[in-house]
Amino acid sequence: MFVLGITGLIFIGVSSLLVYAIVKFRARKGDTTEPPQVFGSMQIELSWTIIPILIIVVLFLTTTRVLFSVQDAPKPKDALDVIVVGHQFWWEFRYPQYNVVTANELHLPVSSKDEPRPAFMKLTSADVMHSFWVPQLDGKTDLLPNRVNEMWIDPRETGLYLGQCAQFCGPEHAKMLLRVYVDTPEQFNAWITSQQRTQAELTAVPGGLQAGANDTAPNVGNEAGVVQAATTKAPPNSPTTRGNVTPALGESQAISAQTGQYVFEHEACISCHTVAGTVATGRYGPDLTHLMSRETIASGAVPNTKENLLSWINDPSQMKPGSLMPAMHLSDRQNQQITAYLMTLK
Amino acid sequence: MGTDSMPAPQGIQTGLDRTAAVSRPGTYLELVHSWIVTVDHKRLGILYICYALVFLLVAGAEALMIRIQLFFPHNDFVSPYTFNRLFTMHGTTMVFLVGMPILFGFGNYLVPLMIGARDMAFPRLNAFSFWISAFAGLLLYYSFIGGVGLYGTGSAPDVAWFAYAPLTEKAFSPGHSTDYWAVAILANGIGSIGTAINILATVFCMRCKGMTLSRLPLLPWLYATVSFLVLVAVSPLTAAQAMLLIDRYLGGHFFDTQMGGSAILWAHFFWIFGHPEVYVLVLPAFAFANEIIPVFSRKAIFGYPAMVAASVGIGFISLGVWAHHMFTIGMTSFGNAFFTLSTMLVSIPTGIKTFNWLATLWGGKIRFQTPMLFSIAFLFQWVIAGLTGIMLSVSAWNWQLHNSYFVVAHFHYVLVGAIVFMIFAAIYYWYPKMTGRMLDERLGKLHFWLMVIGFHMTFDVMHFPGLLGMPRQIFTYEPDRGWTLLNQIVSVGGFIQAIAVLVLVYNLVHSYFKGVLAGPDPWDAWTLEWATTSPPPAYNFVVDPVVASRRPLWDLKHPEDPDSAFE
Numbered sequence: 001m002f003v004l005g006i007t008g009l010i011f012i013g014v015s016s017l018l019v020y021a022i023v024k025f026r027a028r029k030g031d032t033t034e035p036p037q038v039f040g041s042m043q044i045e046l047s048w049t050i051i052p053i054l055i056i057v058v059l060f061l062t063t064t065r066v067l068f069s070v071q072d073a074p075k076p077k078d079a080l081d082v083i084v085v086g087h088q089f090w091w092e093f094r095y096p097q098y099n100v101v102t103a104n105e106l107h108l109p110v111s112s113k114d115e116p117r118p119a120f121m122k123l124t125s126a127d128v129m130h131s132f133w134v135p136q137l138d139g140k141t142d143l144l145p146n147r148v149n150e151m152w153i154d155p156r157e158t159g160l161y162l163g164q165c166a167q168f169c170g171p172e173h174a175k176m177l178l179r180v181y182v183d184t185p186e187q188f189n190a191w192i193t194s195q196q197r198t199q200a201e202l203t204a205v206p207g208g209l210q211a212g213a214n215d216t217a218p219n220v221g222n223e224a225g226v227v228q229a230a231t232t233k234a235p236p237n238s239p240t241t242r243g244n245v246t247p248a249l250g251e252s253q254a255i256s257a258q259t260g261q262y263v264f265e266h267e268a269c270i271s272c273h274t275v276a277g278t279v280a281t282g283r284y285g286p287d288l289t290h291l292m293s294r295e296t297i298a299s300g301a302v303p304n305t306k307e308n309l310l311s312w313i314n315d316p317s318q319m320k321p322g323s324l325m326p327a328m329h330l331s332d333r334q335n336q337q338i339t340a341y342l343m344t345l346k
Numbered sequence: 347m348g349t350d351s352m353p354a355p356q357g358i359q360t361g362l363d364r365t366a367a368v369s370r371p372g373t374y375l376e377l378v379h380s381w382i383v384t385v386d387h388k389r390l391g392i393l394y395i396c397y398a399l400v401f402l403l404v405a406g407a408e409a410l411m412i413r414i415q416l417f418f419p420h421n422d423f424v425s426p427y428t429f430n431r432l433f434t435m436h437g438t439t440m441v442f443l444v445g446m447p448i449l450f451g452f453g454n455y456l457v458p459l460m461i462g463a464r465d466m467a468f469p470r471l472n473a474f475s476f477w478i479s480a481f482a483g484l485l486l487y488y489s490f491i492g493g494v495g496l497y498g499t500g501s502a503p504d505v506a507w508f509a510y511a512p513l514t515e516k517a518f519s520p521g522h523s524t525d526y527w528a529v530a531i532l533a534n535g536i537g538s539i540g541t542a543i544n545i546l547a548t549v550f551c552m553r554c555k556g557m558t559l560s561r562l563p564l565l566p567w568l569y570a571t572v573s574f575l576v577l578v579a580v581s582p583l584t585a586a587q588a589m590l591l592i593d594r595y596l597g598g599h600f601f602d603t604q605m606g607g608s609a610i611l612w613a614h615f616f617w618i619f620g621h622p623e624v625y626v627l628v629l630p631a632f633a634f635a636n637e638i639i640p641v642f643s644r645k646a647i648f649g650y651p652a653m654v655a656a657s658v659g660i661g662f663i664s665l666g667v668w669a670h671h672m673f674t675i676g677m678t679s680f681g682n683a684f685f686t687l688s689t690m691l692v693s694i695p696t697g698i699k700t701f702n703w704l705a706t707l708w709g710g711k712i713r714f715q716t717p718m719l720f721s722i723a724f725l726f727q728w729v730i731a732g733l734t735g736i737m738l739s740v741s742a743w744n745w746q747l748h749n750s751y752f753v754v755a756h757f758h759y760v761l762v763g764a765i766v767f768m769i770f771a772a773i774y775y776w777y778p779k780m781t782g783r784m785l786d787e788r789l790g791k792l793h794f795w796l797m798v799i800g801f802h803m804t805f806d807v808m809h810f811p812g813l814l815g816m817p818r819q820i821f822t823y824e825p826d827r828g829w830t831l832l833n834q835i836v837s838v839g840g841f842i843q844a845i846a847v848l849v850l851v852y853n854l855v856h857s858y859f860k861g862v863l864a865g866p867d868p869w870d871a872w873t874l875e876w877a878t879t880s881p882p883p884a885y886n887f888v889v890d891p892v893v894a895s896r897r898p899l900w901d902l903k904h905p906e907d908p909d910s911a912f913e
Contacts, residue, residue, distance in 0.1 A: 003736070003737055003740050003743065004737070007733040007734075007736055007737055010729075010733060011729060011730065011733050014700065014704070014729050015726060015729060017704055018704060018707075018722070018725060018726060018729075021704060021707040021708050021712075022707065022712060022722060025643070025707060025708065025709060025710050025711065025712050026711070026712045026714065027644070027711040027712055027713045027714075028711070031711060033711075034644050034711075034904070035643075035644050035645055035709055035710050035711045036709065037645060037646050037907075037909075038645065038646070038648065038705075038709060039646055039648070039649075039650065039912065040648055040649035040650065040651070040652065041648075041649075041705075044705065045649050045652050045698070045701075045702070048697065048698060048701040049652075049694065049697075049698055052693065052694050052697045053694055056690045056691065056693065056694065059690060059736070059740065060686060060687050060690055063683075063686050063740045063741060063742060064683045064686070066742045067679055067682055067683055067686070067741055067742060068679050068683070070742065071678075071679035071682065072679050088518075127512075127518065128510075128512055128513040128518055128609075129510050129511075129512075129513065129609055131674060131749060131817075133749075133815070133817065135746065135814075135815035136815075138745070139674070139742070139744075139745020139746040139748075140674050140745055140746070140748060140749070141674055141676065141745070142674050142675045142676060144603075144609050144610065144675070144676070145512060145603035145604070145609060146603040146606065146607075146608065146609070147609070147610070147676065149675075149676035150676075162815075162824075162827070163815070164817060164820075165817070166748070166749045166750065166817040167510070167749060168430075168505075168506040168510070168513075168818075168819040169513065170430075170513060170518065171426045171427055171430060171504075172426060173430075173819060173820060173821075174426065174819075174820030174821045174822050174823065175822075177824070321425060321426050321427070322426055322427065
């Protein structure tokens with residue numbers, strides 16, 4: 001505001017002088033004489049050298065004060081740590097204090113004067129340069145490979161804040177969108193627990209093909225009456241694990257979470273995606289453990305609905321040309337099965 | 347002009363007898379051949395200008411396609427790939443194939459004439475510089491048909507004009523498009539450095555008798571500064587292109603972050619070129635204003651020594667501000683503070699220049715012909731561009747506005763509002779000298795008003811999507827952000843500017859055949875180029891001029907009140 005005021009005043013001053021000069025000193029018709037020739041004036045020239053210098057000094061001092069207070073702010077004890085990793089063309093968010101990983105939608109607790117809860121973020125990139133920008137929360141900070149940058153956010157009002165990548169990073173730069181949800185402390189804690197809870201439960205049953213479908217399978221329905229055993233907590237190496245049941249699932253025509261999980265884990269999906277607690281541990285693409293807790297897919301490009309998921313899995317480049325996820329050329333049935341599985345990842 | 351016209355006085359009176367000696371019936375082939383092999387600084391200057399105008403149309407068309415794509419959210423007029431190529435090529439073309447050539451063109455044409463020389467210091471180097479720059483342009487555009495990109499044939503560069511590492515590395519840009527970009531910039535850089543050496547040598551060694559440095563017109567002074575900047579700033583860019591090619595083909599790791607290279611290193615290399623480059627482009631625009639504003643105000647330039655000092659000062663300070671393009675890249679607070687200060691310091695000499703122009707207008711008798719109209723619009727727009735520049739130098743603002751449409755609007759205010767407007771002014775001002783005919787004044791005014799309306803519609807409005815959070819270089823945007831209407835106004839303004847440029851092109855062609863004969867000195871001006879015929883003969887001056895002041899023609903026209911009496 002201060003800067004705007006100064007520059008605005010200069011603008012009004014200079015442009016009104018300019019307009020005055022143009023009107024006052026225009027050539028009159030029929031006047032062919034030359035005006036008096038003036039070559040300069042030391043006093044006037046000194047004045048319009050020194051006054052700008054003074055303005056610059058003031059501007060510079062105010063700028064540096066803000067600059068140092070922002071950049072060198074000490075980190076309070078109870079600050080929230082967030083690690084942001086930029087990817088072509090999506091965002092990875094990690095909460096090291098809570099052991100939570102998510103993508104594209106960042107949740108932060110609201111911060112207040114009495115209960116400050118700023119988020120201190122470390123930013124880096126997995127591939128090329130990106131830039132983290134949520135205009136209503138803070139300025140931008142670039143994400144560079146081979147380097148960790150830092151910034152902090154101190155959100156004072158709850159709500160959804162939109163942002164996007166601000167450093168050209170390739171074909172889909174425009175659709176590397178970013179959503180920040182500033183929650184009340186209760187909401188935030190509930191969110192963290194839910195992100196942790198299933199994860200904790202899932203990891204308690206390692207290697208479980210069935211685990212992913214654990215408490216959610218009923219939602220999807222088992223049209224073809226697929227083996228219900230999958231929904232119970234079977235210990236590893238029990239007769240219902242991979243060796244016995246999966247071939248049946250693999251051949252199954254049924255569209256269910258179970259068959260979907262089978263396809264998911266037996267196609268290339270798992271080389272890039274993680275679903276915590278299953279064999280899917282890829283790191284190249286977004287973590288899908290709690291996919292259905294997110295409102296959008298494809299880095300904010302479209303709402304997270306069944307139709308969009310289906311069309312995304314079928315051919316990501318239709319929705320987002322240049323996306324690094326390839327079309328896997330699966331059958332329609334397989335796509336539907338995978339979608340059914342993904343819909344269970346709450 | 348044969349040997350029998352030896353005692354030709356000053357050359358002013360010989361304005362209309364140009365046809366006799368020059369024209370000899372020749373075939374078109376001979377004509378083309380004579381232009382290709384020419385080492386005449388005037389012909390090379392015109393070649394530079396024509397070459398730049400062709401690319402102005404090309405890059406303008408690219409800009410229009412960008413604007414059509416952004417007219418609606420989620421528009422699919424072009425694919426994301428094509429869009430990225432369009433803005434990369436638009437930026438690269440405008441800077442390297444339009445801005446620099448057209449300014450070098452005017453420099454080539456005017457510097458020897460204004461210092462009373464018969465040619466540049468190194469005419470053959472001059473021709474070499476032009477042709478290698480022309481080759482660079484063709485090479486860059488050949489990528490549209492010859493480049494094999496990742497997505498099939500025909501792949502122009504798509505890494506943005508600043509081509510940040512590591513996007514340009516083999517891992518992320520496997521096709522040849524980036525190679526075309528790097529080699530074209532490298533070749534163009536060689537041409538620019540050749541011209542810079544040439545202009546420096548010309549200004550310092552070829553001045554006519556009596557023209558001391560303190561009597562040197564401001565245009566050659568500024569071109570000398572620009573050439574110095576080109577020498578210092580283009581060399582790192584050329585080096586960086588070589589490093590990039592080593593990375594891509596010889597297994598180097600300068601910018602290869604996967605092997606421990608540094609992305610920031612490229613940013614430093616690029617911007618230590620990139621910011622002085624802004625002044626390489628804008629100082630010639632100042633130079634035109636320094637010549638045009640006094641002539642049309644009918645007054646000598648106010649504060650000549652301060653103008654020279656300010657110009658050279660801008661040249662020096664501009665070498666120390668490059669990292670203000672990198673406030674968000676994660677520099678220390680001390681680094682950010684340093685570059686904030688150095689950037690703000692530039693505004694002091696630029697302020698001096700602006701006030702001196704105002705003071706030149708003050709008390710004059712201003713004639714509003716087309717060159718002056720463009721110059722006044724330039725003054726106004728330059729003030730705004732400078733002030734948004736100060737805002738951006740405040741690093742806290744910059745964190746917010748960097749890489750947003752606010753920045754795009756700001757630098758287009760400089761590049762179009764100041765530089766392109768002054769290039770248009772220069773075209774109207776010196777076209778009579780180059781062709782012997784005046785440009786049509788009515789078409790000129792139409793061009794001016796269309797341009798002003800289009801410019802302000804486009805670039806005033808463009809600041810606001812930036813303030814609302816729209817980043818640059820995005821091929822589309824979401825409908826719910828409130829950017830739609832603003833983008834539509836911007837696009838419409840772009841088309842109005844395009845019409846304005848077409849009016850200029852028509853005027854250039856039309857007036858070449860039908861324009862009013864200009865005579866040697868149509869504007870009643872004061873510098874040496876107006877002392878010879880329009881167009882000047884190959885040898886420029888029949889007799890080597892001798893000057894006694896900064897305005898030799900004023901002395902000649904006003905023997906009762908010569909400048910030389912005051913210097």
